[in-house]
Amino acid sequence: ADSGLSDNLVHNRLNFKWFINPNFKLVAEMRNRFIVGDQLRFNPFYAEGLETSNDYFDLSYTIEDKGNYIVHLMMDRLYLQYTLQNLEIKAGRQRINWGISSAWNPNDIFNAFSYFDFDYEERPGSDAVILKYYTGIASSIEIAGNAAENLDEFTGAGLWHINFKNYDFQVLTGISNRNLVIGGGWAGNIKKAGFKGEASYFTPTINALDTTTSLSATISLDYSFKNSLYLNASTLYSSNGTAHPSTLDQVFYYSGNISAKYLSPYLWSVFVQGAYQFHPLIYGGAAVIGYRGNTDLFLGPYMTFSILQSLDFDIFAQILLSEVNEIYRVTTQAYFFRFKYSF
Incomplete structure (x- = not known):
């Protein structure tokens, strides 16, 4: 008989922008996920797989109850932007x-x-x-x-x-x-x-x-x-x-x-x-x-x-x-x- 897996995901995103002055802007965006389901029980490395979008800096936090649920919080945008006439500089996660x-x-x-x-x-x-x-x-x-x-x-x-x-x-x-x-x-x-x-x-x-x-x-x-x-x-x-x-x-x-x-x-x-x-x-x-x-x-x-x-x-x-x-x-x-x- 065919068998299947069932998973449930609550995916929340928060976007923030701070216009410090006419030249500087700070952008911060968070990707937050709450995951429950069968794959967590069958794949012990499921939580590690969520880190693929992380980069040089570790801007994520994971709460895990093995086989039951995972809460994964990640800042996938965090950069400072400077603009002056025709010049634009961004530094950070972007x-x-x-x-x-x-x-x-x-x-x-x-x-x-x-x-x-x-x-x-x-x-x-x-x-x-x-x-x-x-x-x-x-x-x-x-x-x-x-x-x-x-x-x-x-x-x-x-x-x-x-x-x-x-x-x-x-x-x-x-x-x-x-x-x-x-x-x-x-x-x-x-x-x-x-x-x-x-x-x-x-x-x-x-x-x-x-x-x-x-x-x-x-x-x-x-x-x-x-x-x-x-x-x-x-x-x-x-x-x-x-x-x-x-x-x-x-x-x-x-x-x-x-x-x-x-x-x-x-x-x-x-x-x-x-x-x-x-x-x-x-x-x-x-x-x-x-x-x-x-x-x-x-x-x-x-x-x-x-x-x-x-x-x-x-x-x-x-x-x-x-x-x-x-x-x-x-x-x-x-x-x-x-x-x-x-x-």
Whole structure:
């Protein structure tokens, strides 16, 4: 007989901003979770897994009753921002968002995010310093570096962003975990369709623990119809991937253990998404991810019901299928029900 696991999560987020004066701003945001359920009993390392969003500084606190419940508090944003005319400096835990595309971000070398972690909309941050200087209305130069104990964990890079003929272009270069990295991307339109792409190439330096070179590249098209139908199609090339990755690599991938260098264990990935406003209070859609040379499929349908102006009820499903004897069978399935209250 089939068996399943059930978990319950209360997820609270508190955001604070203090405008000290016209030049200085302090931002502090907390992610607080109370977790009970079956996985706590079957996985003795569940609490340790919650620390993956922590960075150089330990800004989290965990209260754990083994096998019964976990209370996990984390400050995932804590930075001071200084602004003077065209200059902006941020120091502290922050999100350095250099990615462009919606499904995969090869340019997101500081804090890559996983599409499958749908309940973390704010995405993880880095303990870092970033200097941004606006050279024009739609152009800028950024230099950033994160706090690290050694070069194996250090990322430092610069990014140049310009606008040319209604297209946004960016070029980046630097060092990431003892890898020289060079990348770039664009965002624009082909008639009324959005057209985006980005790529990063990693090559190891002397004494690098990981001696493999890697190219991660993605390209995407999206279009919104007048009747609110939204379509998005993307493809990802990951040179270190294979057509048939190991079970362990797949577990890491779907659990969100990725980086800009290793966005997918599959060589080629294809993402297709559709969404529609069925009713002023009902919005839903589905995403499908397939892999060239492999019959594995990921299905991710979702639906959002607006109950009150500040209260939503969401339904998500994450279903993995594999072909066995020319028949697709569900290998893993998870269903999520979420009430979200904004205040």
